[in-house]
Amino acid sequence: MTVERPATRERLAGLDGLRGLAALFVVLHHCWLLSFPGFPVDDAPWWTGWLLYGHFAVVVFIVLSGFSLAVSPARDNWRLGGIPTFFNRRAWRILPPYWAALLFSLVIAWTVIPQPGQQAPTGQSVLIYGLLLQDVFGSPSPNGALWSIAVEAQLYLVFPLMLLVVRKMGAAVMLGAVTLIVVAVGALAPVVPAVDLLMRLTPQFAALFAMGAVCAGIVNARERTSRLAWHWFAAAAAVPVLLLIVVAGPEWVIENFFWVDLAVGPAAGLLLTGVATGKPGWLVRLLDTRPLRRLGSFSYSLYLIHSPIVVMVNRLVVAPHVPQGMPAFLLTLALAVPASVGAAWLFATVFESPFQRHRSWEGLRDAVRARFR
Numbered sequence: 001m002t003v004e005r006p007a008t009r010e011r012l013a014g015l016d017g018l019r020g021l022a023a024l025f026v027v028l029h030h031c032w033l034l035s036f037p038g039f040p041v042d043d044a045p046w047w048t049g050w051l052l053y054g055h056f057a058v059v060v061f062i063v064l065s066g067f068s069l070a071v072s073p074a075r076d077n078w079r080l081g082g083i084p085t086f087f088n089r090r091a092w093r094i095l096p097p098y099w100a101a102l103l104f105s106l107v108i109a110w111t112v113i114p115q116p117g118q119q120a121p122t123g124q125s126v127l128i129y130g131l132l133l134q135d136v137f138g139s140p141s142p143n144g145a146l147w148s149i150a151v152e153a154q155l156y157l158v159f160p161l162m163l164l165v166v167r168k169m170g171a172a173v174m175l176g177a178v179t180l181i182v183v184a185v186g187a188l189a190p191v192v193p194a195v196d197l198l199m200r201l202t203p204q205f206a207a208l209f210a211m212g213a214v215c216a217g218i219v220n221a222r223e224r225t226s227r228l229a230w231h232w233f234a235a236a237a238a239v240p241v242l243l244l245i246v247v248a249g250p251e252w253v254i255e256n257f258f259w260v261d262l263a264v265g266p267a268a269g270l271l272l273t274g275v276a277t278g279k280p281g282w283l284v285r286l287l288d289t290r291p292l293r294r295l296g297s298f299s300y301s302l303y304l305i306h307s308p309i310v311v312m313v314n315r316l317v318v319a320p321h322v323p324q325g326m327p328a329f330l331l332t333l334a335l336a337v338p339a340s341v342g343a344a345w346l347f348a349t350v351f352e353s354p355f356q357r358h359r360s361w362e363g364l365r366d367a368v369r370a371r372f373r
Contacts, residue, residue, distance in 0.1 A: 012071075012219075014275040016296030017287030019064060022057040023299035026145065027306045027340050028333070029054025034116065034314040035329035040254040045326065052250050058148050059261050061303075062205045063268045065152055066212025067219075067276075069159060074213075074220040078167040083160050090156050092355055094300075098149055100351040101304035102129055105143035108308040113315055115144050115307065135200055145307045151202050155209045162210060171214045178210040179262075186258050204261045211269040219276045230274030231283070238267035295341070298348035305347055306340040313339060 032051035036044040042052055073080055080086050106121055114120045118140045121129075125139040132150040134141070141147070165174040185203045189196040218225050241263045245253050253260050278284055286292070295302075313336040314328065322328045358364040 012276045013278070014284040014287035015064070015068070015272075016299075017289065017292030018060070018272070018275060018296070019299040020292050020295030020297075020302075021287070022060045022064075023302045023306075024295065024337075024341075025051075025057040026054050026303060027310065027337055029057070030144070030307055030310045031314070031332045031336055032329060034310065035318075035324060035326075035332055037324065040251045042250045044329075048329070049250070053245070053253070055254075055257060056261075056264055059205075059208055059264050060268050060272075061148070062152065062155075062208040063212040063215070063265060063272055065155070066159075066209035067216045067269075067272055068212075069156075070163070070213035070216035071220070073163055074216045078163045078217075080160055080163055086160065087156070089359070090153075092359065094149065094153065096355050097301055097304055097348070097352045098132075098146075099130065100347070101301075102126075102142065102146065104305055104347075105146070105308050108312065109142045112308075112312060115141055115311060116315075118142075135202065143304075143307050145303055148202075149304075151205050154201065155206060158206065159209075159213075162213060166213070166217070171217045175207075175210045175214050179207045182207045182262070186262075199258070202258075202261075204258050204265075207262060208265040208268070211265050212272070215269045215273045215276070218273050225273075225277060228277075229279065230270050230277060231280045234267050234270035234274055237270055238264075241267060298344050298352060301348035301352050302340060302344035305344055306336075309340045309343055310336045 029051050032044065032048060033039055033054075036042075036048075039052070042049055044052075070078075106126065109115060109118075109121050121140045121142040124137075125142060128134055128137050128139045129142065129146060132153045134147055135150045135154075162174055162178070165177065182203050185195055185198050189199050241260070244263070245260070248256075274280065275284055275287065310332070314332045317335060318328050318331045322331050354364055
């Protein structure tokens with residue numbers, strides 16, 4: 001998911017590290033999936049079972065995205081500063097790395113190996129994924145991680161409306177209204193086929209995105225909120241969800257991701273609020289260490305390109321020589337994780353960082369010309 005640094009007057013320590021860890025968790029999750037087939041059945045050693053739930057890292061990304069985008073408006077009476085400007089900036093931020101990652105993924109799928117369980121991408125895949133419509137229309141996927149980018153892009157379309165509701169009626173009303181609509185969709189989907197079609201859009205992410213935006217407002221009211229123990233509130237919200245996951249088991253959880261995501265969202269939002277207000281101190285210091293900050297700076301690139309790399313390593317290097325299970329998992333980790341991180345750093349250097357530093361084609365062109373003079 002995108003790495004959007006909030007435009008604040010001060011850097012919020014720990015957020016980049018949180019992004020980096022979430023992206024790394026997704027990489028570990030895919031290494032695990034390829035080594036222990038049978039998902040959602042968990043036949044891996046019990047101590048690796050947590051790696052089955054890489055989906056929840058996307059939950060964290062969505063909450064973070066809503067938060068990061070809302071920090072600056074929250075400090076300006078929830079004003080966006082111009083809808084066309086907002087959409088232009090979002091497109092400039094996410095599309096160049098996304099399209100480059102899509103091309104990379106297509107080349108790998110066509111010339112080396114397609115994604116597990118997928119046919120080689122077609123021309124329809126190019127069109128659908130290029131237009132970020134992969135959660136609306138089905139087609140062979142060139143990259144198993146790209147589905148959520150379409151969801152996030154669609155959330156950008158409703159973000160100005162969310163801010164308008166906050167400005168007119170308050171953050172609680174906006175969050176309540178979005179959550180009510182999402183819950184209604186989830187409740188009606190099993191019995192109304194037309195509503196069930198909306199489930200392809202993972203509508204629960206709209207509520208999570210709204211939670212992130214509300215958290216930005218909480219952090220903005222720092223003089224009233226910074227003393228609260230938000231991390232303990234997060235722990236209290238997380239405990240029943242963790243118990244549910246343990247008791248219900250992975251098959252039930254995965255079948256009910258819609259409702260479990262909604263339950264995880266408050267814990268993620270409260271933890272984010274705690275980190276953004278500096279609590280707990282030890283966790284913020286850990287997340288703000290230089291390696292994690294650095295990892296977070298190119299976490300979007302890591303998320304975008306890791307899946308084809310992990311598949312190549314596991315299927316072409318590990319599988320022919322090592323049996324499935326723990327041996328394959330350990331070797332896949334040892335090879336695919338550093339390969340993914342290194343490739344993502346190089347990818348970000350070319351396709352992500354320049355678009356963060358330069359906000360227009362003219363600025364980017366001038367920077368390139370200056371570099372090669």
